Amino acid sequence: MTVNKWTAAEVARKVIDNEELFILDVRNHDAFEDWKIEGHKFEYLNIPYFELLDGVEEILPKLPTDKEVLVVCAKEGSSVMVAEMLSEAGREVAYLEGGMKSWSSYLEPIKVSDLENGGELYQFVRLGKGCLSYMVISEGEAAIIDAVRFTDVFTNFAKEKGVEIKHVFDTHLHADHISGGRHIAANTGATYYLPPKDATEVVFDYTPLTEGLNVKIGASQIDVNALYSPGHTIGSTSFVIDNQFLLTGDILFIDSIGRPDLAGLAEDWVGDLRETLYSRYRELAEDLVVLPAHFMIIDESNEDGTVARRLGDLFKENHGLNIEDEAEFRRTVTDNLPPQPNAYEQIRQVNMGKITPNNDEQTEMEIGPNRCAVR
Amino acid sequence: MDITKTLDAKGLACPMPIVKTKKAMDTINSGEVLEVLLTDKGALNDIPAWAKSGGHTVLEQKTEEDVLYFYIQKG
Incomplete structure (x- = not known):
């Protein structure tokens, strides 16, 4: 045979x-x-x-x-x-x-939605690793959020779509996978943004991503609004796109919430995590569609392969958003945490620009599941 | 430790290190020790798992200048 x-x-x-x-x-x-x-x-x-x-x-x-x-x-x-x-x-x-x-390396781009005036929003699903990256396209321009290290996939996709990459964002300093953000920016001339509170040790130049930053994509001015939402890291920032989508980074997932311990400061950051999930996000419109930077299990994905859910539905269904007692919440996200992602400390060093491993070494570091969440 | 036989499997990729280790193991007697030199990092977990499933014992393992050394006693 x-x-x-x-x-x-x-x-x-x-x-x-x-x-x-x-x-x-x-x-x-x-x-x-x-x-x-x-x-x-x-x-x-x-x-x-x-x-x-x-x-x-x-x-x-x-x-x-x-x-x-x-x-x-x-x-x-x-x-x-x-x-x-x-x-x-x-x-x-x-x-x-x-x-x-x-x-572990494969990325599948899936369209999440059309946006105003011919704009489009794509989710790049890295099935093997549970990473989700995003591209907002509008009239010849593109913005990328939380790009993984396979930069060609994004630049080739932009080429296919005939758009110029203008803005590249990382919602936070990633610990589970190597970011492709600053390399895409360097290759395309785009602006690279990173939250300054996560960037205290980085050795490259970046543009600060802070609360209230507003970027318009294309002539139709698709809105990308930054919302400071700490807790997974001290700098973690979310985005509201086109008043329809909430990109939560590693703060809120479909069936779980972010873990506060990957930079070694769980006790310090648990209060921020609580504040973000139980106050800041509560003030947002429930009809926003949540688009996280990860999924943990395949059941979190929809029929069409996207990983997306209405914020209001998550307030009802996500266990991590329904722990009334603050002390219990604190225990949930600091005790009995799942094992930390493979080589997470080295990965943080790579994302700070402190070490530059070759491609094989990067592959080795990223082997295994992502483990950024608390369920 | 008395080494009965040495297998140089440096530069070989999975599954060859284990295939060769198994063949070398078939040529020594119970209680004797096989030394295996490897560079495939996958072997780091696979050699002990294979040894365990075959009833052999990894007496010692070490890494020197990117070369993995295993000392396996035949069961």
Whole structure:
């Protein structure tokens, strides 16, 4: 039988289109437990490749014949070996090109909405890592918010759309992934904005992103308004776009809220987090659509693959917005926190410009789930 | 520690380090020690997991100048 090769883009389509898929993940058990390809209708079997060196006969009965089977490993090599063994045993299977490494890097742009006068808002979904970036387009100009490090994806997309990138924002100094923001700005001549309170240690020039900053995109003047919303970091800033969308960064997610501890100051910042979520956001229109910088589980995404929810609905449904007692809230976001993201301290150093790892090292740092939230 | 055999798997990418380690392990006797030199970082977790599943014991592991050393006693 033939061995097929799938790209991360093809797997992403299966996730977004809610298709069925059987994944044979041949990484070791710890790696699989920590992080895998999530799909609404995916089934899994995790058998490390090193347990299959003597043959695949034992697992054949566990693999469906009426469903597509995708073999996945860390980088590709082991999945090719196992896929070939399965092929020799008469099964038609595929492997994931580049393995989890390429899955972690893949970005799928999805349109969130049309804006006034032909404007558009796109969400770039990094399925493997749960990162969400945004591009606002209006009459020849674009603004990008929370770009991940694959800068080509954004600059090529802007080219396709025939727009010039004018403004690049980071809502905060990221700890879970490496920002592409300042590199995009440097390559395109755009202005790069970062909240000054998060930037005290950065070694590059930036334009301060502060409360009340207002930027107009394109001739139709799509409004991008900054709203100071600390708590995940001391500088965390949200955006209201076109009076319709609230970009919350890592403060508020669909089914969880931001964690205050990634810069080592949970106790100090928990009060800010409370203030942002229970006072500042409460003053905003409930019809704003929340667009976060992350999702944690695939169930947070909508039918069309976007991750977006009405603010009013989150006030009703998001557990983190419904902890009346302040002491209990404090405990929830400072005790029993999930493990911190892989290499988060190094990632912060990269985003400050203090260290400049090569591409492979950056990939290694970003391996694993993002873990920016408290559920 | 008495090293019975040394396997140089430097520069090899997954799954070859484990494939070669397994083959080398098949040539030594129970209780003897195999030294494995690797550069593939994936092996850092995979060698101990593989050894455990095969009933072998990792006696020692170290990293020197980007080379990983494993000392595995056959079970």
